[in-house]
Amino acid sequence: MFVKPNPASGMPIYVQMMEQIKHAVETGALRPGDQLPGIRSLAETLVMNPNTVAKVYRELEHQGILDLRHGMGAFVTSKARVTARTNRVQAAEPLVKQLVERLRKQGLSEEQIRRLFEAELIREEELMRSAK
Amino acid sequence: MSTAILETNGLTKHYGNFKAVQDLSLRVQRGSINGFLGQNGAGKSSTIRMLLGMMRPTAGSGRIFDLQIDKPDESIEIRKRAAFVSEDKRLYDYMTVAQIIHFTRSFFPRWRSDLEQRMLREFGLPLDRKVKKLSKGMRTQTALLLAFCRGAEILILDEPTEGLDPVNIEKVLQLLVAFAAEGTTVFFSSHQIAEVEQIAEHIFIIDKGRLLVDDSLDRMKEEYRRISLVFDNPPEPSSFALDGIERITTADRTMSIFASGNADRIVAQAKALHATSVEVLPVNLKEIFLEGLRAR
Numbered sequence: 001m002f003v004k005p006n007p008a009s010g011m012p013i014y015v016q017m018m019e020q021i022k023h024a025v026e027t028g029a030l031r032p033g034d035q036l037p038g039i040r041s042l043a044e045t046l047v048m049n050p051n052t053v054a055k056v057y058r059e060l061e062h063q064g065i066l067d068l069r070h071g072m073g074a075f076v077t078s079k080a081r082v083t084a085r086t087n088r089v090q091a092a093e094p095l096v097k098q099l100v101e102r103l104r105k106q107g108l109s110e111e112q113i114r115r116l117f118e119a120e121l122i123r124e125e126e127l128m129r130s131a132k
Numbered sequence: 133m134s135t136a137i138l139e140t141n142g143l144t145k146h147y148g149n150f151k152a153v154q155d156l157s158l159r160v161q162r163g164s165i166n167g168f169l170g171q172n173g174a175g176k177s178s179t180i181r182m183l184l185g186m187m188r189p190t191a192g193s194g195r196i197f198d199l200q201i202d203k204p205d206e207s208i209e210i211r212k213r214a215a216f217v218s219e220d221k222r223l224y225d226y227m228t229v230a231q232i233i234h235f236t237r238s239f240f241p242r243w244r245s246d247l248e249q250r251m252l253r254e255f256g257l258p259l260d261r262k263v264k265k266l267s268k269g270m271r272t273q274t275a276l277l278l279a280f281c282r283g284a285e286i287l288i289l290d291e292p293t294e295g296l297d298p299v300n301i302e303k304v305l306q307l308l309v310a311f312a313a314e315g316t317t318v319f320f321s322s323h324q325i326a327e328v329e330q331i332a333e334h335i336f337i338i339d340k341g342r343l344l345v346d347d348s349l350d351r352m353k354e355e356y357r358r359i360s361l362v363f364d365n366p367p368e369p370s371s372f373a374l375d376g377i378e379r380i381t382t383a384d385r386t387m388s389i390f391a392s393g394n395a396d397r398i399v400a401q402a403k404a405l406h407a408t409s410v411e412v413l414p415v416n417l418k419e420i421f422l423e424g425l426r427a428r
Contacts, residue, residue, distance in 0.1 A: 007330035010414025012353040040313035047306050049165050049331050050313040052350075105408075 001029060004046050013048060017056045022084040025065060025076060032081075036066065036074040063087065137162040137286055137317050138183070140201075142192035145178050145341075152178040154341040155192070160286075160319055160334075165312050167328030167349075168321040169421060170338040176321040177219045179338070180290050184216050196286065212240075215284035217292055221275040225264035229257050229274055233281075242283025247307075251277045254303050268295035280307060287311060289320040293327060305331050329417040337424055344424050349417065355393040356420055361402050362386050362409035371405060374398055378423060390415075390423050 001024060005016040024030040036042070039057070043050035057074045060066040065080045077083075103113050138160035145153040153175040160166050170176045181187040183194060185207030196214055199206040224232055237243040252259070255273040258266075266274060272295050279287065287308070293301045301324070308318050309331055322328050328335065329349065337345035345352075355376075366387050369380040376394030380387060391398055395412055402410050415423075 008326055008416050008418065010353055010416050012350040014350055040310070043309045043313055044306055047302060047309055047330065049333050050309060051164065051333050055350075 002042070002046060005048060014052050014055050014059065017046075017048075017052070018059055021056070021060060022065065022087065025080045025084045026088070028081075030076050030080075032076050032078040034076045036076070038073055135162050136160060138194075138196045138319065140179075140183075140192065140194035143179065143182060143189055143194050144191040145175075145182060145187065146190045151341050153182070153189075153338075156338070156341070156343055158336060158343070158346070160317060162317055163312065163315045164334055165308065165318040165332045166320070166334045166336065167332035168319060168336050168338070169325065169328060170321070171425070174338045175341040176338060177290055178341075180216075180218075180288060180321065183288060184211060184214070213284060214286045214288055215279040215282045216287075217272075217275050217279045217289045219290040219294075221271050221294075223263045223271065223275060223278075226262065228260055228262055229266070230259040232263055232274065232278065236278045237281070240282045244281045244283050248277065248281045251280065251307070255300065269297065269300065272296055273300065276304060276307075280311070284316065286317040286319065289318070291322060292320055293322065293324060301327060325418045325421055335417065337421060339425055345420070352392075352417070352420060353414060355395075356415045357391050357395040358413045358415050358419070359389040359391060359395060359398055359402070360386065360409075360411040360413070361389070361407045363405070363407055367405045372398065372401055374401060379426070 002017070002020050005013045005020075007013060009016065021030070021036070030036075036057070037045070039050050039053045042048075043053045057066055057068060061068045061074075064077060064083045067075045067077045069075060100113060103116075108116075136159045138158065140156055140158045143153055143156040143158075144151075156175070156179060158179075168176055168179075178187065182189050183196065183201055185201055185204070188202055194201040196210045199210050201207060201210065224235070227235065233248065237248075251257075251273075255270075255277070257270060257273060257277070261270075263271070263274065272293070276289075276292060279289070292308075293304050296304065305327055308320070312318055312331075320328075320332075333349055335345055335347055335349050335352065336343065362385050364385065366382050366385060369382065369387075372380060372389065374394055374397055376391045377389055377398065378392050379390040382388075389398060399410055399412060
């Protein structure tokens, strides 16, 4: 289910793996109660450091997405999907902030920026509709 | 912390006037995978040879487990409990692969027959061939098999993937990962930054015998940044007197800052100096390695 992280990326491997697991939860590939692979098995399959896998599971437990049951393994929590979505919205905030700042610097007004965002969302909606 | 399985303090090796290793202090945590990087002649092999008692330090000390590396009787004990692959992959050339395996296993009561079978199968080593006639890759694979199957508590490896193709490199990395999952400590040197970056959690970079970087890889990727700035009139580099700045290069209106941390403060300073564009990019280990050597 998971793909090998890209070690040569500037993004730490544990962050890449957390993203993959959250994505799987959001898409429904992983559902509440599902068990994740054991640390050793995932480390060997993806050829990555087992301590990093352990860190990923710990961080995701901390975020409420996984439940680590001692001696049993890691399981997806019942509220994982909602939590993963909330996390993603939080993660998007700095991106939007950066873009808005940049557009402002280019001399666009607040109103123009708002219209650009709305126009883009409408355009996407129409594309989706015509694809059906 | 008391969890260090390997530790050196001020380890130094001089060959006449040549300072191969200077004042090296390392701490390796039990159960971790550590990458040891440096250019040719940086002092990697000299360090490893001292750790294994194959060479006496000029000054300083070191221990593996609770055994001193420069005491001959304790070094013998170290070599029973630590597995080691040297840069030259020294083996008995006149033996066949089967003979050298049989010979080696007789010295190690904790020999891993399961692993021996797995490695023979995965590497496809020719049991009846003389070691002398092996290709460079097969020679490396044989040396790895002999080291890995000893049931050691720590693996100290000098260029363990030398001469291997990408498929076989991945097999070796997979074995190292499996060892770490069993609690074995791994300390390995390599020229291949990509493979170090793939499995190591802690990085040591040595240059001209001195330790340049001693850090967790995750922390480095979270902290190191390349910051690209554009100015109408670039300020003097001295106006960026902030912690974390490793190097500043200016070309016309653009300024590039390589930082080992403190990116937020540097960006704030750039904005205060009226930068017209600010871009912050993450960097990978190769960039950190090359920048680190250039800064010296």
